[in-house]
Amino acid sequence: MKKVKFEPPKERERLLSYVIKYHMQFLTTAISGIFFNSAIVLGPIFQGKLLDAATVATNVQEIAKAGLEFIGVTLSFQIARFFKRYYVRDMANRMSGDMRVGIMESILNMDLNVLEREKPGDMMATTMGDVDIVVEAVRKTITELWDTGVLMLAYWVALMRYDIKITLIASIPIPLVILLTQTMKKTVHSKAKDARDATSKTTTQIRKLISQIDIMRLYGREEAEIERLEDKLTVQADKNVILSIFKNGLAPVYSVLASLGIVVVIYLGGNKVIDGSWTIGIFTAYIAMFTALAVRTTTAAKVFNIQQGAKASWDRVLGLINVENTVPVQSVEGLKPKEIAVENLSFKYPTSEEYAIQNISFKASTGMIIGITGSVGSGKSALALALTGLYDYDGKIFLGNVDLKDIPYERKLATITYMGHDPFLFSDTLKNNITWNDDDNEKLDKVLYIADLKQDIEDFENGINTEIGERGTKVSGGQRQRIALARALYKDANIAILDDPFSAVDINTEAKIIENLRQNQDGRTIFIFSHRLHAFKYTDMVLVLDKGKIVQSGTHNELINTEGIYSKIIDSQQFLGGESVEK
Structure with a gap:
């Protein structure tokens, strides 16, 4: 079976583009729909002929002939009905897949400053619920275009051939139903938005x-x-x-208005039967067709209300699928700057109005390991995010002689790798969590060595192919951090930003990992953000943050013997039974 490739059309913000993309399904639905709704009118007509044959025929052959004609006509339009329904549902399923892929593409490539302000629950509701509502409205609109529009026209033409006067008088309530649905347009749209x-x-x-x-x-x-x-x-x-x-409470009103026409038909058509102008078969066929016409009038009103409800959902879908918020990503080679210079850097989270860090400046050469520490709330994580260049910031971050703001998005991704302080692991194999399905075994073996994971992997039942739960529910906290560290290093970027990578790792393992990092640095500049200072013995430079500003900088040996926050943090950690750091 051929795999369906879901992909939004180029003009993904236009609903009509999705219909145009599947024009073959639409045309098949249109042809079969027009045939079905044109031929279905023959059903009551041949039913009436069969009824007349049963009452006036002189032999069984005439009745059998009328019966076979009725069966043949019914079979032909029911086959057309099958194709109409199959292809319109196939088109709807493909459209929903395209929309969901389009939404996820937009979310995955969305500017993080915009994405941070979105609520995950809203995005889930839109991706699942709103897409279903929109696609169902499109499906019903297309279906009713033939089932109601063409059918009503076919019935009305057939009824006019029977009797123009009765048809015109009985059809008067139909415009009233359409007018009523138009007056409810804004109300239905507003209530649908509130519900979503x-x-x-x-x-x-x-x-x-x-x-x-x-x-x-x-x-x-x-x-x-x-x-x-x-x-x-x-x-x-x-x-x-x-x-x-x-949406549905007015259905009885629509039905009452439509029923007025049926009363007219029974009264005027009954008189024609009495005076002999019509046979029972003709009267039966006429009233069956007009009843179907009246029912379709109420159906058209309901579909119109569905469209108004879907409009509110489509507005929500557009809010996520809007291509203006997305950043195209291509595979490119990362930069290899000889120096990183930060000048007057200030940063605030997208959801906050207050700056988390202000006027931070420092320089680092390629190949250095920089330790950054400070008390809780000092701005460590904010500085880590700012250095990724994926969020808006004030000031300058020079990679060589180029400001990070001026570097194309895809090149930023190739240049910088990041490990957050709360790393997320996916419900997948250990290997896929690190490599993202890449197959460079040599690189994998190297990062497993650096993150000191080899012994842990040997202890797992299925080794590197062990399935781990979402958020790392089947591994320890230390293993989760080291898996995330291996993933960050596997990216092989020239700048590594590691936010609190050792908080769940023991001191000996921490020292071993940092030594492995240094031995396999390969010109990479590494930023380690941590409140545990034992690891900073192995760094080339230490920055101390307090209230969003750098208050101390230097090597570990310089700061440990200098009065200040750094020395006080070490004293407090030793007092509380933490690691011992000699002064």
Whole structure:
């Protein structure tokens, strides 16, 4: 079976582009839909002929002939109906896949300053729920284009051939139904938006409960968080009920208006049967067709309401799939700067108005290991993120003679590798978590050695192919950090930013890893952010942060014998039973 390749069209922000992409399915649906809804009119007509044959035929052959004609006509348009339904659903499934791939491409390549302000629950609700609503609206619109539009036209033409006067009088309520749906347009769209927003908030709360269940239990927050979920579910239910009332509550009104025409048909058509102008078969065929026409009028009104609801969902999809927020990524060679110079660097998180670091300046030569420390909240993680160049910052970060801001996005990625203080591991094999499915065994063996993971891997049941749980649930905290470190080093970038890489690793392993880093540095500049200072004996330079500013700088030996924050941190760690660092 041929694998379907899901890929959004070039103009991914235009809904029509998705329909155009699958024009063959659309054309097949159109042809079969037009045939089905044109031929279906013959059903009541041949049914009426069969009824007349049953009442006036002189032999069985005439009845059998009429019966076979009725069966043949029914079979032909039902076959067309099958193709119509199959291809419109195939198109809808492919469209939903394209939209979801487009959304994920946009999210994965989105400017991190924009992405940080997005809520994961909202993005999940849009990727799953809103896409389904939009695609279902497209499917029903296309389906009803033939099932309602063509069918109503076919029925109306057939009815006019029977009797123009009765058809025109009985059709008067139809424009009234269409006018009523138009007046509800803005209301339905507004209520649909409220309902989708409420659904997003519920999804966010559910995601929070699932992803942080261990924290909830440790702090006894289960009941309180369930209550919050119940509140959000209540709001969601209320909003959806209101939306349902506006979308479906008017259906009886539509039906009543349409039924007025049926009353007219029964009265005027019955008189034609009485005076002999119509046979019972003709009257039966006429009323069957007009009833179908009236039902389709109410169906068209419901589809119109679905479209208004889907418009709110499409607005949410556009918010994520908008190509203006994305950064194209290509594989390029990273820079090899001889010097890194930071001048008056200030940085604030995208979700904050206050600067986490201010006016930071320092220089580092290629091949150095720089240790950066400070108390909690001093700005270590903020400086680490700023040095990646993936977030907006004030000041200058020169790689050689080029400011990091002026370096193309893909070259930044090739030049800098980053390990966060809370590394995430995926539910996959140990190997894939490190290599991202790459097959450079020599490089893999090297990073496993540097991260001191070889013995651990030998102890795993399936070695390097051992499956580990999401967030590293099947490995220890120290192993999780070393796996993330190996992943960062496997990237083979010339600048490595390691935010708190040894907090869960014992002192001896920490010293061994740093020694391995130095022996296999290969010209790489390494920044180690940590509050544990034992590792800084092996660094070339140490920066001490306090309240977002550099307050001390120098080598470990210089700072350890100088009065200041660095010396005080070491004294406090020794007092609390931490590692021993000789002065």
